[in-house]
Amino acid sequence: MFFSWPFFFEVLIGGLLAGVMYSLVALGFVLIFKASGVFNFAQGAMVLFAALTLVGFINMGMPTAVAILITMAVMVALAYSIERVVLRPLVNQPPIILFMATIGITFFIDGFGQTLWGSDVYVLDIGIPTTPLFFGDILVNSFDLVAAAVAGLLVVVLAIFFQKTRVGRALRAVADDHQAAMSVGIPLRVIWVIVWSVAGLVALVAGIMWGSKLGVQFSLVLIALKALPVLILGGFTSIPGAIIGGLMIGAGEKLAEVFIGPFLAGAIEDWFAYMLALVVLLFRPQGLFGEKIIERV
Amino acid sequence: MSSAAVQIKPVPSAEAADALLTVNNIEVIYDHVILVLKGVSLHVPLGGIVALLGANGAGKSTTLKAISNLLRAERGEVTKGSVTFEGQRIDGKTPDELVQKGVIQVMEGRHCFEHLTVEENLLTGAYTRKDGRQAIAADLELIYEYFPRLRERRTSQAGYTSGGEQQMCAIGRAMMSRPKIVLLDEPSMGLAPQLVEQIFEIVKLLNEKEGVSFLLAEQNTNVALRYANYGYILENGRVVMDGEAEALRNNEDVKEFYLGLSATGRKSYRDVKQYRRRKRWLG
Numbered sequence: 001m002f003f004s005w006p007f008f009f010e011v012l013i014g015g016l017l018a019g020v021m022y023s024l025v026a027l028g029f030v031l032i033f034k035a036s037g038v039f040n041f042a043q044g045a046m047v048l049f050a051a052l053t054l055v056g057f058i059n060m061g062m063p064t065a066v067a068i069l070i071t072m073a074v075m076v077a078l079a080y081s082i083e084r085v086v087l088r089p090l091v092n093q094p095p096i097i098l099f100m101a102t103i104g105i106t107f108f109i110d111g112f113g114q115t116l117w118g119s120d121v122y123v124l125d126i127g128i129p130t131t132p133l134f135f136g137d138i139l140v141n142s143f144d145l146v147a148a149a150v151a152g153l154l155v156v157v158l159a160i161f162f163q164k165t166r167v168g169r170a171l172r173a174v175a176d177d178h179q180a181a182m183s184v185g186i187p188l189r190v191i192w193v194i195v196w197s198v199a200g201l202v203a204l205v206a207g208i209m210w211g212s213k214l215g216v217q218f219s220l221v222l223i224a225l226k227a228l229p230v231l232i233l234g235g236f237t238s239i240p241g242a243i244i245g246g247l248m249i250g251a252g253e254k255l256a257e258v259f260i261g262p263f264l265a266g267a268i269e270d271w272f273a274y275m276l277a278l279v280v281l282l283f284r285p286q287g288l289f290g291e292k293i294i295e296r297v
Numbered sequence: 298m299s300s301a302a303v304q305i306k307p308v309p310s311a312e313a314a315d316a317l318l319t320v321n322n323i324e325v326i327y328d329h330v331i332l333v334l335k336g337v338s339l340h341v342p343l344g345g346i347v348a349l350l351g352a353n354g355a356g357k358s359t360t361l362k363a364i365s366n367l368l369r370a371e372r373g374e375v376t377k378g379s380v381t382f383e384g385q386r387i388d389g390k391t392p393d394e395l396v397q398k399g400v401i402q403v404m405e406g407r408h409c410f411e412h413l414t415v416e417e418n419l420l421t422g423a424y425t426r427k428d429g430r431q432a433i434a435a436d437l438e439l440i441y442e443y444f445p446r447l448r449e450r451r452t453s454q455a456g457y458t459s460g461g462e463q464q465m466c467a468i469g470r471a472m473m474s475r476p477k478i479v480l481l482d483e484p485s486m487g488l489a490p491q492l493v494e495q496i497f498e499i500v501k502l503l504n505e506k507e508g509v510s511f512l513l514a515e516q517n518t519n520v521a522l523r524y525a526n527y528g529y530i531l532e533n534g535r536v537v538m539d540g541e542a543e544a545l546r547n548n549e550d551v552k553e554f555y556l557g558l559s560a561t562g563r564k565s566y567r568d569v570k571q572y573r574r575r576k577r578w579l580g
Contacts, residue, residue, distance in 0.1 A: 092370045166424065173410045173421045180408035183367055184470060185396025185425040291412050 006137035017144035019250020024206040026242040035171040044224025045109040051207030075200030124211035229277035235290020323378030348521040351531035357514035365402035399477030411456030422473030481513040518555040
């Protein structure tokens with residue numbers, strides 16, 4: 001057997017850092033689910049759209065910083081349009097209807113983004129270093145460290161926003177009970193726009209990181225599928241859960257691939273996360289950190 | 298039918314003059330087809346407690362939601378009539394605009410934010426306020442004085458508090474918006490008689506000390522008429538009777554139909570039905 005501790009840690013750390021990348025995508029899902037009880041199927045498409053838009057502006061010759069700012073504005077505009085055209089007419093409909101609507105949004109954004117910016121694979125380089133670093137015997141990519149730092153920062157900012165601010169509190173109130181939120185004067189429309197904007201900005205961050213890593217291409221939409229087990233593991237309503245879920249999935253699948261894979265003819269990485277999610281669903285349906293479903297009798 | 302009789306009923310002039318809230322002959326239709334209110338008019342005087350009474354499905358909640366405009370989210374629509382508050386038309390305003398103007402509804406079934414703590418629940422009530430943190434903190438303190446129980450439970454998730462505590466939380470939350478009138482829907486629902494009494498005492502206290510007017514929808518006619526100054530009785534989407542609370546309490550029909558008291562002893566169900574139909578016909 002080729003087991004050795006340095007190698008184990010290298011795989012573990014590589015897995016954790018890859019998991020952070022999943023977390024970045026999962027965060028966007030959590031935001032919208034937390035604030036509206038809607039599972040936003042379009043989050044993956046938003047990641048792609050944000051990345052495509054950013055690359056588009058950079059390729060037009062804009063400085064990176066300016067391009068990022070404009071892309072942020074575009075994401076807010078997208079949030080506003082989604083509220084106006086899709087969510088507003090569907091207010092007070094059951095969550096499944098809104099979920100279906102987000103599937104529609106997914107197809108629209110996929111098509112719209114590629115019509116606008118083309119369907120080529122673009123290189124996105126905003127200057128994140130990719131030099132390999134050695135910590136003792138362990139090899140770590142500096143890009144992954146940057147991703148971890150970005151994700152950590154994002155979580156702290158979002159946690160403060162949700163827990164400590166007036167608007168954050170209103171977002172959680174809306175998530176709990178739309179009608180009651182309306183009755184105390186929380187304007188739902190404004191809240192939707194804020195939530196989708198924040199989710200759009202998180203999608204942009206995810207798009208930048210994934211785009212830099214893999215290139216900006218249609219397959220970015222598919223990373224949303226990897227975010228699903230992360231969400232199930234961490235809980236759909238927990239921001240720290242999205243991070244820890246991502247870490248566990250990332251580390252779990254890499255370790256399983258390397259150390260269990262050989263016994264099962266390999267390619268465990270592709271399905272390990274989903275199996276893990278299934279087990280969690282059986283024993284703890286709200287996820288490890290999700291809000292308990294309060295049921296009174 | 299009797300609607301004509303209801304609509305031409307003269308409005309007590311003393312009330313119309315100092316009315317804080319006036320509902321004038323409103324008709325409400327759900328889903329474009331279901332006519333729920335067929336011309337309801339009522340007044341709430343400044344500083345008054347007005348009770349809206351009636352059985353299930355009479356239109357009490359719908360009337361309140363028509364005023365607070367929570368109706369639209371349920372696919373309901375005010376198709377006729379008007380609602381004025383402090384002399385201005387308010388029908389068509391959004392719920393958040395109404396809360397800013399001082400009209401807030403406490404919904405039937407309390408609807409606390411389950412995953413927020415009691416204190417966070419109270420603070421959401423202040424969402425529309427723009428008078429600063431300090432004023433809001435001071436009001437939070439005030440609410441805790443009216444509802445000492447809420448202070449004890451302030452850090453508990455609202456979903457885990459008792460029914461009575463949730464009702465207090467819902468009323469306190471509404472009070473945090475500094476309202477001029479609170480539309481209180483079925484505050485007694487599912488609560489022990491002692492708690493109902495306690496809640497109504499606090500409502501009365503808020504009315505007297507904070508000068509907040511109340512329009513409350515209640516099935517518990519007995520309690521409601523003891524705390525309210527004036528009452529309206531709804532049946533099938535129409536006001537069939539109104540008057541001073543005292544007068545309604547002593548009215549033979551109200552005693553018979555809503556308080557379960559009768560001067561002539563028990564009647565057979567068949568007689569009651571006929572009697573009731575004739576009464577309604579006469580309006």
